[in-house]
Amino acid sequence: MKRNIVIVEPFSTGFNLIDDVKTRGYQPVVMSAIPPGSEEDRKIIHEAKAMFFARIPKDVPVIDENPNYDEVLAQVRSYDPLLVIVGSEFGVELGTRLASDLGLRGNKWANIDKMTKKSEMHRALADAGVRHIRGRIVKSEAEARAFYEELGTTHVVIKPTRGAGTQGVFFCEGLDETLAVVRRQLALAQDNPYMGDLLMQERIIGKEYIVNTVSCGGKHRLVSMWHYDKLVMNGSYIYNYGITDTRLDVGHSRLVHYAFSVLDAIGIEWGAVHGEYMIDERGPVLIEVNCRPMGASMSRQFLEAINGHHETDVHLDAYLDPEKFEQEARKPYRPKRMGAFKPLIVANDMNLLSAPILQIAKQLKSYHSASLDRMAGDPFISRTRDFETAGGLIYLLSDDEHQVKEDLNFLHLIEMKYPQMLFNELKATDDPLVKRNSLEQMLDETDMKGCTLVFSDSGEESDRATMVNSHQLADAYDSYELGLLDISRQKSYADVESLLQQIFLFLGKLREGARVYVPESTYCHLPYGIDGMEIIFHAAGLSIEAPRPNDSNMLIASK
Numbered sequence: 274m275k276r277n278i279v280i281v282e283p284f285s286t287g288f289n290l291i292d293d294v295k296t297r298g299y300q301p302v303v304m305s306a307i308p309p310g311s312e313e314d315r316k317i318i319h320e321a322k323a324m325f326f327a328r329i330p331k332d333v334p335v336i337d338e339n340p341n342y343d344e345v346l347a348q349v350r351s352y353d354p355l356l357v358i359v360g361s362e363f364g365v366e367l368g369t370r371l372a373s374d375l376g377l378r379g380n381k382w383a384n385i386d387k388m389t390k391k392s393e394m395h396r397a398l399a400d401a402g403v404r405h406i407r408g409r410i411v412k413s414e415a416e417a418r419a420f421y422e423e424l425g426t427t428h429v430v431i432k433p434t435r436g437a438g439t440q441g442v443f444f445c446e447g448l449d450e451t452l453a454v455v456r457r458q459l460a461l462a463q464d465n466p467y468m469g470d471l472l473m474q475e476r477i478i479g480k481e482y483i484v485n486t487v488s489c490g491g492k493h494r495l496v497s498m499w500h501y502d503k504l505v506m507n508g509s510y511i512y513n514y515g516i517t518d519t520r521l522d523v524g525h526s527r528l529v530h531y532a533f534s535v536l537d538a539i540g541i542e543w544g545a546v547h548g549e550y551m552i553d554e555r556g557p558v559l560i561e562v563n564c565r566p567m568g569a570s571m572s573r574q575f576l577e578a579i580n581g582h583h584e585t586d587v588h589l590d591a592y593l594d595p596e597k598f599e600q601e602a603r604k605p606y607r608p609k610r611m612g613a614f615k616p617l618i619v620a621n622d623m624n625l626l627s628a629p630i631l632q633i634a635k636q637l638k639s640y641h642s643a644s645l646d647r648m649a650g651d652p653f654i655s656r657t658r659d660f661e662t663a664g665g666l667i668y669l670l671s672d673d674e675h676q677v678k679e680d681l682n683f684l685h686l687i688e689m690k691y692p693q694m695l696f697n698e699l700k701a702t703d704d705p706l707v708k709r710n711s712l713e714q715m716l717d718e719t720d721m722k723g724c725t726l727v728f729s730d731s732g733e734e735s736d737r738a739t740m741v742n743s744h745q746l747a748d749a750y751d752s753y754e755l756g757l758l759d760i761s762r763q764k765s766y767a768d769v770e771s772l773l774q775q776i777f778l779f780l781g782k783l784r785e786g787a788r789v790y791v792p793e794s795t796y797c798h799l800p801y802g803i804d805g806m807e808i809i810f811h812a813a814g815l816s817i818e819a820p821r822p823n824d825s826n827m828l829i830a831s832k
Contacts, residue, residue, distance in 0.1 A: 287360030
């Protein structure tokens with residue numbers, strides 16, 4: 274009979290654990306913990322979990338959440354588990370407690386505060402003589418004022434003692450701003466016990482890194498290293514992207530040594546830890562650790578393409594095969610490719626009609642995959658305030674590091690300057706915004722000769738080119754040297770995303786070196802007009818050409 278391994282809260286990247294356990298010949302048992310926080314917080318967490326839990330195979334037992342811990346313990350014990358492991362942030366406390374009470378491998382329950390509360394983490398570092406960030410729990414404005422004066426700096430961070438993904442984190446400049454945030458957050462904490470106390474810290478300014486580790490009996494292994502780019506927007510500090518470090522650079526050895534000392538100080542002996550660190554002029558310092566696999570809902574295929582392994586599999590090695598873990602830990606850190614994840618920033622609240630960004634991102638040379646879970650269900654999308662409220666995630670992967678960075682910059686340009694090309698709430702229009710010339714006039718104007726494809730919704734015919742509509746496009750020949758995009762009636766397209774899908778299919782029918790023409794009567798219907806069409810060309814890898822004399826606002830590009 275297969276032995277059972279209980280996985281507490283396997284969602285986000287931790288969802289990989291279900292298949293990882295199965296492939297090793299064990300039976301996964303999924304356990305749901307009660308979401309923390311206010312009723313609104315629990316609703317958001319339940320919605321996020323539901324998308325993952327709906328994908329759990331039917332042969333995997335699920336233990337539902339239950340506020341009675343003794344009943345939960347008895348139910349888990351009935352499975353006689355070999356292990357109880359943690360899949361995501363909100364399973365850390367329950368998973369650690371269950372493993373401890375069942376006498377299984379895991380981190381000591383006595384260390385749970387150091388593992389989960391940011392104030393206790395840094396107190397543990399101070400006790401161990403490891404560099405830490407000066408901070409204090411504040412319960413009033415008076416306490417905040419006193420500690421502000423003690424810190425002797427105008428750069429202050431206010432955050433809850435629990436949480437992840439920049440939720441509830443505020444960077445303040447000056448006393449007035451600090452006290453205003455403290456006043457507001459103390460009021461919120463009264464309605465949200467999971468926030469815990471309010472932590473006030475000095476702000477460390479430098480470059481932020483992710484150091485993902487797995488520990489086996491107190492021996493630590495570097496699994497992956499990333500760094501963040503963040504920006505201030507909508508009054509919050511939000512993620513622009515995360516990107517892998519494909520090689521260890523100056524200062525990185527010191528960072529990894531420091532990360533291992535942090536794990537020792539907070540009592541980590543087993544399993545995955547996602548650590549966030551800052552490097553300033555003094556060197557590395559801990560921001561916080563989360564004692565579970567890294568989030569961002571990354572597939573094992575994506576992670577393996579980057580590093581040759583994925584974190585949740587190494588996580589199981591630590592528990593099930595310590596000899597293999599130690600052998601692998603001795604190998605050099607050699608990522609195979611550069612990977613990145615791009616949270617999509619939604620600048621303002623909106624009612625979503627379509628997601629053109631998905632069709633655009635798929636054309637990028639480093640595109641790997643995408644997750645647009647927020648599109649499911651309610652069409653209303655609130656503005657991005659933190660990682661959890663990003664509009665979705667785009668994953669990039671390439672041997673060419675420059676390409677990944679170029680594609681990240683392109684995606685950021687779209688979300689900041691052309692948000693309707695990210696998520697669209699405008700319906701396509703049949704309004705005659707610009708007078709359309711006849712097909713023969715356009716062919717004369719462009720002086721098209723040779724192997725020409727015209728994608729048109731006009732219904733006109735010509736013996737000078739191959740004419741296709743949306744129903745014929747997919748079956749068209751795929752090596753034309755000239756193309757004309759003549760889409761002036763958009764009633765056949767439900768939304769901008771479906772229109773872009775057709776445009777990219779049309780561009781794919783042109784051979785390398787081909788030239789394509791787009792009249793104003795086509796691109797005027799796109800969000801941002803000619804700029805929107807140029808975004809499409811850029812995503813498809815086409816070069817935009819300079820306008821020619823007498824081209825009547827014709828846009829030209831070459832492949």
